[in-house]
Amino acid sequence: MRLISIWLGLWVALVWLGECQQDKPNVIVILVDDLGYNDLGVQGSDDVKSPHIDKLARDGVILTDGYAPHSFCGPSRSGLFSGIWPFRIGAAFNAPKDYWDNRVGLPLEYKTIPETMQEAGYKTYCVGKWHLGHSPGHHPKNRGYNGFFGFLKGSWNYLRSQEYDPELDDYDYIYRGFDRVNDIEYITDNFTDAAIGYIAKAKRLEKPFFLYLSYNAPHAPLISLPSDRDPTVSPDRRSYVAMIKSLDRGVERIRGYLEKAGLTENTVIMFSSDNGGHKHGAINEPLRDIKGSYYEGGLRVPWYITWPGTLQSGQTFKKLATHLDIYPTLENLAGVPENRKNPDLVGVDLIPFFRKVGQSAPEASGPTHPFIAFGGPNPEGISRGMIRQGRWKAVIHSTEEPELYDLRSDIGETTNIADNRPVKMQRLLNEWTEWNSKNIRPVYNRTRAPNPLRLQLSVVGDQLVTMTGMPISFEAIGSSIQGEAVTYFWETFIPVRVDEAIFRDVWTDGVTSTSRTASSISITYPSPGDYIVRVNIQTERWLLWEDVQIQVVL
Structure with a gap:
């Protein structure tokens, strides 16, 4: 009887996998690096021409109030891929290059998006910047990806295949899988080439695919192709804007290939940035501050979701959303049964909140989140962060008094109204303090710990x-x-x-x-x-x- 039960369970699982795979959409998550909130045409830029990213946005849903999990690279990506607040899992810092410490990077005990997608029958591919750890267990191919083309650290020279690391007297490389790549021309275009190659491979295999395309543009160093530079753009922005042009070209080529391959209507594309724009050329207006800040300029990011034929085009979504919502959204797109879903996730499935083709209203109404919160403790246990609830936002400092802003009337956070609304300020502070009590101190530091x-x-x-x-x-x-x-x-x-x-x-x-x-x-x-x-x-x-x-x- 026990043997019959085992075989029956296996048969049910295989039938579920086979039936669900027929209807599963492909998924492409395009994450760019340090993009300013104002640095696309669709975001209102005066000097950036991004017609293909703009079209991607208008062909689907523009999320005006979308937030990255953190205000800089590594913790933001840890949050996206684990579906958990970065400080809840101790991922407060960018992971230093460390092959020998299993704690440095996205903690290995947490399940990742590609691992879930693999289990659901997807071919999974990672292209571009990783920045989630260097140790063997942290390598993309050991964290759920069938294919990897990119680099492991946090930044890269766009014209090089390898970079010297003077601190370790070592080199960093572009990898394909576990092997070094030596033929880099301009890395943004190389990443686009690799992405299209992986899409073609999945099509040949007749498998649904999950592609994480992690462009490092327009992150510093600001290196662009001469042919992408616009002489009408001011010199201090010219190379930065040219790097965005290369991203736009990548989006054009990928969507063109999807159309040619007949995959357009069965492919969900998400486009966003890992955090706010950096000081090197980015414009975050009308938001305040830059990458690394708990003001809006550090956390609120451009974000678009397109699914032709399913999601109604031309939507503007003004409810709160965070990249932590991507994991549960993809679980449902992949048809993961309830009893197989990751129990650690804190986000929501966003698709029911969007209007679909032929529907007059979304399936889900009301708020997406009662609030969204950010931040946590430093190694000494001193915390800072922010919390947003509807129109209200509180910024919590480690030593100074907290601040309160009404983002509906003051998106630029120019006027602190904490003294005018003490009850609201205290309620938000209490809410954030309760939320933060479950966060932990960093499990690794900004620099490597001595190997014992x-x-x-x-x-x-x-x-x-x-x-x-x-x-x-x-x-x-x-x-x-x-x-x-x-x-x-x-x-x-x-x-x-x-x-x-x-x-x-x-x-x-x-x-x-x-x-x-x-x-x-x-x-x-x-x-x-x-x-x-x-x-x-x-x-x-x-x-x-x-x-x-x-x-x-x-």
Whole structure:
């Protein structure tokens, strides 16, 4: 009977997956970087010409009151992909480059959007900036993506395939999967190429796809193509505006390919920015302040959702929305059953609040959120942030008195009315304090913590050359200054697979060894060549590895 029940459950799950996949829309989330609130034509810009992004917006829903989860890059992306407030999971800072600390980045214990979409039958692809951690477990291909083309850190030179990191005496690379890419021309256009390639691959596989296209434009450094620069734009804005032109070209090409491939009406596109515009050229007017601030200019972002044939075009949505709503929205678009949904999510499905083709009114009415809140404690436990409830917004400082604004009449937050409305101010402050009580201090800092692991690797007999069929032995001594027990893992690979070895186990096919987890190992190579032997030690939090290169001859 138990076996019958197992088979019945498996059959039901497969039937659900097969039936639902037929009707599942493709999803493209385009996230640009540090875009000013005013820096698109549809947002009212005087000098930015963005006809294709403007058309994308007008073909669907313009969310006028949409917010990023945080006011700068890494925490904002942690919130989007976990569906949880960044400070609730301790992701308060941009993740430093750290291959050895499992805590640095989007916490590994939280399920991500691509993992959910994979389980729902989607092919999942990540293109562009990652910025959610460097350790092996944090790599995009280990967090739910079938394909990855991009870089791991927070910014990039648009014309380079690699960048030198003087702090670690190391290099950062553009990766395709786990492999380095060497043919970068202009990275915004390269990302568009990769995105179209992944869409074409999913079409060939006849699978619905989820594509996260994370352009790093117009984030600094401001590097643009001469052909994109408009001489009528002021010199201090010219390169920044040209970078937006390259984004607009990308949107044009992607929508053009969808049309050519017959995928337009079955593809949802979301376009937004990870936070407010930066000081390097961006204009956030009429909002106050810039990236990094809890005023509107740091958090409120352009946001458009288009689904031709399903969502009525020309909509303007003025209710509160946050990127935390993207995860639950995609769960429902993917047809995830209630008992399979991520229980940690705090957002709402936005689609019922939009008018669909042929409908006179949305399915859902009323507010999307009773309030939205931001911020949390620093490493010392001192908190600051903001809360918005309808037209009212309170800004909470760490040392100064809180401020109150009426965004309906004062979108630029020019007049603090806290003294005029003390009851409203106190209610919002109480609401935010209660909400913030569930947030936690950062689980990682702005800079790397010292790795407590110590490791020595040696070849028995100092033997760096061996013959095929002859075993060669290695010994390692690993320890932790914190007294933790360490676990050993061994790998051997050819030198060109060094990056692949960082991010996953690449034990060479055909090679035999006496042990994979002991502190010593013997390896027999069946074919000649140069090989790297790597020993990894790790605890629950920390990793460390050492390499030695050997030569195998006939």
